[in-house]
Amino acid sequence: MKNELAKLLDNVSKAVVMYHIDSDGICSAKIMSEALHRFSIEVVDYFPATPKLLNSSDFQIGVDRSRPDIIIILDCYLSADSCLFKNNKDLKFLIIDHHDVKNIPSGDNVLYINPKLNNVKKYIPAAKIVFDTVKKLVEIDDLDWVSAIGIIGDSGAPQHKSFIQKVFEKYGLETGKDKKYFFDSFLGRLSNIVDTGKIVKGSDGANISLKVLQESGTPREFYEKAYQLRQWYDKVEDYIENELLNFEQKKEEIKELDLIFYVFKPEFHVGSVLSTIASFKHSHKTVVLFSKKNAQTTTINFRRQDKKYDMGLLAAKSTEGLQNAGGGGHVPAAGGHIQTSDLNALKGKIINELKKMMKK
Numbered sequence: 001m002k003n004e005l006a007k008l009l010d011n012v013s014k015a016v017v018m019y020h021i022d023s024d025g026i027c028s029a030k031i032m033s034e035a036l037h038r039f040s041i042e043v044v045d046y047f048p049a050t051p052k053l054l055n056s057s058d059f060q061i062g063v064d065r066s067r068p069d070i071i072i073i074l075d076c077y078l079s080a081d082s083c084l085f086k087n088n089k090d091l092k093f094l095i096i097d098h099h100d101v102k103n104i105p106s107g108d109n110v111l112y113i114n115p116k117l118n119n120v121k122k123y124i125p126a127a128k129i130v131f132d133t134v135k136k137l138v139e140i141d142d143l144d145w146v147s148a149i150g151i152i153g154d155s156g157a158p159q160h161k162s163f164i165q166k167v168f169e170k171y172g173l174e175t176g177k178d179k180k181y182f183f184d185s186f187l188g189r190l191s192n193i194v195d196t197g198k199i200v201k202g203s204d205g206a207n208i209s210l211k212v213l214q215e216s217g218t219p220r221e222f223y224e225k226a227y228q229l230r231q232w233y234d235k236v237e238d239y240i241e242n243e244l245l246n247f248e249q250k251k252e253e254i255k256e257l258d259l260i261f262y263v264f265k266p267e268f269h270v271g272s273v274l275s276t277i278a279s280f281k282h283s284h285k286t287v288v289l290f291s292k293k294n295a296q297t298t299t300i301n302f303r304r305q306d307k308k309y310d311m312g313l314l315a316a317k318s319t320e321g322l323q324n325a326g327g328g329g330h331v332p333a334a335g336g337h338i339q340t341s342d343l344n345a346l347k348g349k350i351i352n353e354l355k356k357m358m359k360k
């Protein structure tokens with residue numbers, strides 16, 4: 001990989017970094033931007049992204065303005081059919097991701113790093129792939145804690161336990177009671193704090209989290225500097241606790257399918273975190289959470305913690321054929337979006353797809 005990446009970065013002086021707005025994506029962006037800085041490449045713009053936005057038919061922002069040599073996309077799928085790729089063939093592309101690979105860009109100007117391309121079965125969050133990739137170019141061992149935060153945020157700690165434990169020992173941090181996912185550890189709390197920017201302020205908030213992370217050299221320094229994010233986190237934590245009670249009371253259960261639906265109109269962007277917590281409480285059930293954003297758009301989170309059925313497949317298959325809809329992700333966790341008017345149609349499609357999966 002060293003040669004391929006070094007070759008791609010040859011003659012590059014300006015980069016735009018686009019990153020998924022969750023903890024894993026934000027941590028990936030911090031590691032990448034530090035590495036580029038040490039490699040004497042300037043990051044002229046950061047762009048918080050989602051797969052829906054990057055692959056939409058009119059997305060072009062940030063690229064003309066800052067005239068980069070390379071577009072770097074982290075923790076997000078990019079389609080060969082996206083305008084972002086098709087309209088910028090004169091630029092280089094570096095994409096580092098761990099989501100499903102469907103129709104990916106190729107060419108001399110493209111390096112697409114994704115373990116799924118090599119049929120690697122191990123679950124590796126983007127913050128770990130980015131860390132392992134750039135450390136072949138520059139010394140970045142001091143950013144191991146950032147990689148660990150991203151891994152924990154993407155529920156990847158069980159697959160990377162020895163790496164995580166080394167980080168806890170190195171910085172003398174408390175590990176908490178949860179020795180599998182480390183959600184209640186010090187780094188788990190930092191992951192929640194990183195996520196809070198997005199939860200409270202959407203994409204702009206992700207940039208705030210990234211900025212504080214970039215100003216921090218150690219986990220404790222980040223904790224101290226993230227004063228405002230921590231205040232937001234306290235508010236969000238209360239909201240989530242309350243919404244979890246609502247979930248238990250108002251959830252719609254389809255017992256024969258081990259399926260739970262929950263529809264709500266969230267005050268913050270809590271769909272991802274709420275569905276993760278709820279699904280750990282119902283780990284042998286498929287949990288599908290519908291967040292009604294507005295009259296046009298509803299986002300969906302699919303969770304199944306015992307991994308009996310593939311949520312990435314369920315998200316992709318059930319949104320297929322609906323207008324302005326899409327979905328995908330990983331076996332235990334996936335996401336999607338639909339038009340709000342298709343909510344009941346989607347429920348029906350999820351039930352059908354699950355029935356098919358149960359027969360196999």
Ligand SMILES: [Mn+2]
Binds near residue numbers: 024025098125
């Ligand atoms: Mn990720």
